[in-house]
Amino acid sequence: MQVFKALTPVQAISFDLDDTLYNNKPVIAAAEAAMLQSLARHAPITQGYDSEYWWQQRLLLAKLQPAIRHDMGRWRLLAVEAGLVTLGLAQCEAAEVAELAYDAFWQARTTISIKAEVKALLIRLASRYQLIAITNGNACIHRMGLGDLFEFSLQAGPDGRMKPYRDLFIVAAQRLQLQPQQILHIGDSHRADVLGALNAGCQAAWLDHHHAAVSVLPHIRLTDVQQLIALC
Template identity: 55%
Template structure:
């Protein structure tokens, strides 16, 4: 662990979820596959149905309305509907099939298995600090089996604009009845987590999973660490 800035008193910890508490790439890949398999069951073989096509639909929507990105579940659902209507389905048919495909996606996307050491670590930290989750994604701490350790979870969309916008950080501070500077946010993403936390007035602990990338930061976190176990030094 490396400290770059003097830490103020810490009264609560906020956690990013994706790629902080677990590796997210495989999770999303399985969810995408489940979505495509469900669509394949419901659509004619002639319909285009691959990751690149659905990604392009999301890009088209984001170009038309950048705000749609702040709720990734709604964004994906609207992209499914758009991609289906473009291929000839009626609006009603597209909406129904999109809901079924999205359900398959979310079922697999929220099927997250944490490493055995994660829950004990969170338990240790929760004995000293209130814990909250702040995520741009749609993971579910209830289904991960750790909701009992967190005061609450905020998700972009329902909880405000996505990180690095300050919305969710400030909402968390308000709900915890704390000044932002007394919250230490922990996350892997240099923009969403480090810049986002600092811009909101929180302290930032950067989980640097790619050593040697410090030079890419435009603003230093308070703390840099390389494995979750380092957080025991706060607890």
């Protein structure tokens, strides 16, 4: 752990989820595979179209509706629907198939195993601080078995614009009835988590997986989430 700025008293700790509490790459890979299988089952015309096709549909939709990027779930759902229409499905059928495909994606995307040592760390932190989650994605703390440790989870889209916008951090402070500086936010993305937290007046801990050089420093830099045990 590197300390760049002394922490002022912390009342709550906010966690990013993806790639902070677990490795998100295999989770997304499994979710993408589940979505493709559902599409092939309910709309055979999609066979042969891989994840790249559906990613391009998302990019096209984002050009038409830039704000859709702030809601990852809705962005994916509507992009799948648009892609199905492009392949020749009627709008009504496309909407139904997209819902089924997105549900398959979400079920796999929220099937996440938290390592025992990470959960043990969270239990220790929860005995001293209020814990919350602030995520740009749509992982579910309850489905990963952390619902009893966290006060609540905020997601980009339903709860505000995605990090690094201030929205989610400000909503968190209001719900906790704290000042932003009383919240320490921890995440792996320098842009989303560190800059977002600092922009909102929160303190920031950066889980730096890649030892990247940056011009704006967090309060502390971590190389392993277990280093947070020092806060206990």
